[in-house]
Amino acid sequence: MSEVEKGQVMTANRLRDGEVVFLTRSGEWNEKIDEAVLALEPQATAALEARANEDVKATLVTGSYLFDAERVGGKIRALHMRERIRTLGPTVRLDLGKQAEGTGGAFAFKEA
Amino acid sequence: MPLLKNNAFITDSWLHLGAEDALPEGGNVTIPFSRLKNEWESLAKFPGQLGAVLSNTDHAEDVAHFLPHLALVVLPFPAFVDGRAYSIARQIRLLGYRGELRATGNILPDQFQYMTQVGFSSFEVSERFPLQSWQQASKQMSLAYQRGLYRRVGEAEVWSERHADTAPEPTPWEEQPHAG
Amino acid sequence: MYRYDEFDHQFVQERTAQFRDQANRRLSGALTEDEFRPLRLMNGLYLQLHAYMLRVAIPYGTLSSKQMRQLAYIADKWDRGYGHFTTRQNIQYNWIKLEDTADILAALAEVEMHAIQTSGNCIRNVTTDHWAGAAADEIADPRPVGELLRQWSSLHPEFSYLPRKFKIAVTGAPNDRAAVKVHDIGLRLHRNDAGAIGWEVMVGGGQGRTPMIAVTVRDFLPERELVAYIEAIMRVYNLYGRRDNKFKARIKILVHEIGAEKFKAEVEAEYARRPEQTTHVEEKELQRIAAYFAPPAFEKLSRFSPAFEEAKLLHPGFARWARNNLAAHRVDGYTIVNISLKPEGGIPGDATSDQMRLMAELAERYSHDELRVSHPQNIILPHVKKDDALAIWQALVPAELATANYGLAGDIIACPGMDYCSLATARSIPISQAISRKFADLDVQEKIGPVKINISGCINACGHHHVGHIGILGLDKKGEEFYQITLGGSSAENASIGSILGPGFAGHEVADAIEKILTTYVKLRQPGEEFLYAYRRLGPQPFKEALYAAA
Structure with missing residues (x-):
């Protein structure tokens, strides 16, 4: 049984195209949740918020917020369905979105 | 705060009084509308020009x-x-x-034409x-479908244009006190 | 159909240029997101779960084949090869980039279309009866008034920053297919005893978290006064509608809080204050517009089409489709073709670009170049010769557009829900898919008869659950999706708001619950009694017992 860590991930939409992005360790925004930082403590989430606010001001991204996520076996997964859909794509169109573009991460939706 | 009028920034010639401020000898003075109502008897005798500052919950x-x-x-x-x-x-x-x-408060160029x-x-x-952003914003749309609007130079009302042969009755709206 | 003149062309072109400038200013940082949001919304651009979403206006749901082809082109060039037709007769694209949007608006302007006021706290796209100009029960075509109001409401300087969004629906028939009683303003055309035409003006209907049926403020308003009178309603709303709480900001709350009589008095007082101007120009403009909606050159045909009758005998599949998906046309020998966008297990209202092009081609060949989008999210060919119905059906079958479930249990209204929408609290589409699979057998659907199942993925009620005969509302309960069922709603002339039946269900339980409800209905109905009327007679009790007794 692999270790499960619970924390928060910073997300936003890229301003110019609306793509869902996640804040990475290096302070960049990446399309893959697997690249995201999972903040485990308040200090870390505060750092993510500060960075995100700067990038919102710099018009790189818009609508940034933190969501609850967990790391299972080294891979990150959103806890709530809404955020899972954002990290993967529509559950009713598995041929669309990150899940179809290879940027969806490790926890894919299954065919209904 | 810059005051924009007739496509230029100008100096405000008005003195804006609060609820308690004493009235000057003359000149141009604005008064909050509630005070204007209450003190109308004395204000009516004011030798200068009067203005009223309304709130957007006052009734016309x-x-x-x-x-x-x-x-x-x-x-x-x-807002x-x-x-x-x-x-x-x-x-x-x-x-x-x-x-x-006069419009005050949170005013953006994108609402200026409205x-x-x-x-x-x-x-x-x-x-x-900058002044230029207001000048640009003021001429983005040269047409409006609604009738009875204030129009600036280069603006037209579509329905009135389409039916120009139907002599429209004069309305107070057709004057353009700040055209240009 | 309405055609743009040079003014209309210039108007949408200037509007596109204006948006291009606004988008550039946003990208450069000159505008903040808070400042830009209302501007992009008033051009139909949302930010949703996966990307930007663009909602394109299809005024009163009417399209030419050229316009439909352009919608397909946009889907291919700037989106993912499909679009979603909505309950307000619009189309939405789900994978749009901000930096492409001005180009898309320019492509729309080429075919006399736009995305103006498909969102934002302004007057939205005016909707109407999707069978306008074709329906057998129609008094007069409501679309000229729809077009008049489209123009008048476009970039209205006084009413672009209302307390909340504002929706107007118009119908010209006694059987209300436009849901006018659940709109902010509903207009219904009727004749008085002298045979003259006038409009009943209804205000304050709506869905969302506080569903209400509209009240009538004028019984018989002369047509030429519509614009002036609606302007008075809008001014009262703009001045007195609540702005302290966005959940109480719709006009229905104002009407409810001050009372229908006081509201009416305010409107009449405002109307009396209007300037001394005649309504002559409005009248002329309406005449000008109405000429565009003159009926097409129908052929003189017999009411009875031997070819049509014979085709039904030869093709049982066609006979079923003809029975369910065709509706009475007002001209002999013609029919209204309702193309279901609800295939078994499909996504309600979605159409691929290939499907759009096929429907465009069929409209061009067989329906006087016209298509309609209906508020229950289907596509309509309004003017088809019965003789041509078989050819249409044969073309639709391989494109998966011939599902014979129009108005039946499989013809489900569903909002995009949490699969796409950032406001949603639960998914709608998978629930719809499960129900349509459950009732895959069309014999079963026909046996059940007409029933409207409507699904919303949140309290905003875009899926019209309050007025579904069976309504399903998706909510979030401690991080899990769950669904409330309401029964007895209707958006028609007999409008009513559905009542919650009991405790909610998990997503995988919903389709079974719907089956139990419909089984109970079939068992208890009287001969010929439709679901809605059986529910009104029986009340909720037998349905409650069927759903909850065993538990």
């Missing part, structure tokens, strides 16, 4: 009685998405008011936006 019909004595009406936009002042402006113009109608169309003629604006 309450203001109607005072309009012939006013040279400035100030209407606020507490640019709060559109009440557009309707009050239109009502005040419908009541026949011909003086300066404000001129409902009858605003001066604008207390943020330093954030």
Whole structure:
């Protein structure tokens, strides 16, 4: 049984195209949740918020917020369905979105 | 705050009094509308020009009685998405008011044309936006479908143009006190 | 159909240029997101779960084949090869980039279309009866008034920053297919005893978290006064509608809080204050517009089409489709073709670009170049010769557009829900898919008869659950999706708001619950009694017992 860590991930939409992005360790925004930082403590989430606010001001991204996520076996997964859909794509169109573009991460939706 | 009028930044010639401020000897003075109502008997004798500062919850019909004595009406936009002042402006113009109608508060270039169309003629604006951005914003749309709007040079009403042969009855709206 | 003149063309072109400038200013940082949001919304651009979403206006749901082909082109060039037709007769694209949007608006302007006021706190796209100009029960075509109001409401300087969004629906027939009683303003055309035409003006209907049926403020308003009178309603709303709480900001709350009589008095007082101007120009403009909606050159045909009758005998599949998906046309020998966008297990209202092009081609060949989008999210060919119905059906079958479930249990209204929408609290589409699979057998659907199942993925009620005969509302309960069922709603002339039946269900339980409800209905109905009327007679009790007794 692999270790499960619970924390928060910073997300936003890229301003110019609306793509869902996640804040990475290096302070960049990446399309893959697997690249995201999972903040485990308040200090870390505060750092993510500060960075995100700067990038919102710099018009790189818009609508940034933190969501609850967990790391299972080294891979990150959103806890709530809404955020899972954002990290993967529509559950009713598995041929669309990150899940179809290879940027969806490790926890894919299954065919209904 | 810059004051925009007739496509230029100008100096405000008005003194804006609060609820308690003493009245000067003369000149141009605005008074909050509630005070104007309460102290009208004495204010009516004021030798200079009077203006009223409304809130966007004041009723145009309450203001109607005072309009012939006013040279400035100030209407606020507490937030640019709060559109009440557009309707009050239109009502005040419908009541026949011909003086300066000034917009204050959260005013952005992208709402500027709507404000001129409902009858605003001066604008207390943020330093954030250079004169050029207002001049550009004022001529983005040269057509409006609605009738009875205030029009600037180069603006036309589609329905009136289409039916120009149907002699339209004159309306108070067709005057353009701040054209250009 | 309405055609743009040089003014209309110039108007949408200037509007596109204006948006291009606004988008550039946003990208450069000159505009903040808070400042830009209302501007992009008033051009139909949302930010949703996966990307930007663009909602394109299809005024009163009417399209030419050229316009439909352009919608397909946009889907291919700037989206993912499909679009979603909505309950307000619009189309939405789900994978749009901000930096492409001005180009898309320019492509729309080429075919006399736009995305103006498909969102934002302004007057939205005016909707109407999707069978306008074709329906057998129609008094007069409501679309000229729809077009008049489209123009009048476009970039209205006074009413672009209302307390909340504002929706107007118009119908010209006694059987209300436009849901006018659940709109902010509903207009219904009727004749008085003298045979003259006038409009009943209803205000304050709506769905969302506080569903209400509209009240009538004028019984018989002369047509030429519509614009002036609606302007008075709008001014009262703009001045007095609540702005302190966005959940109480719709006009229905104002009407409810001050009372219908006081509201009416305010409107009449405002109307009396209007300037001394005649309504002559409005009248002329309406005449000008109405000429565009003159009926097409129908052929003189017999009511009875031997070819049509014979085809039904030869093709049982066609006979079923003809029975369910065709509706009475007002001209002999013609029919209205309702193309279901609800295939078994499909996504309600979605159409691929290939499907759009096929429907465009069929409209061009067989339906006087016209298509309609209906509020229950289907596509309509309004003017088809019965003789041509078989050819249409044969073309639709391989494209998966011939599902014979129009108005039946499989013809489900569903909002995009949490699969796409950032406001949603639960998914709608998978629930719809499960129900349509459950009732895959069309014999079963026909046996059940007409029933409207409507699904919303949140309290905003875009899926019209309050007025579904069976309504399903998806909510979030401690991080899990769950669904409330309401019964007895209707958006028609007999409008009513559905009542919650009992405790909610998990997503995988919903289709079974719907089956139990419909089984109970079939067992208890009287001969010929439709679901809605059986529910009104029986009340909720037998349905409650069927759903909850065993538990």
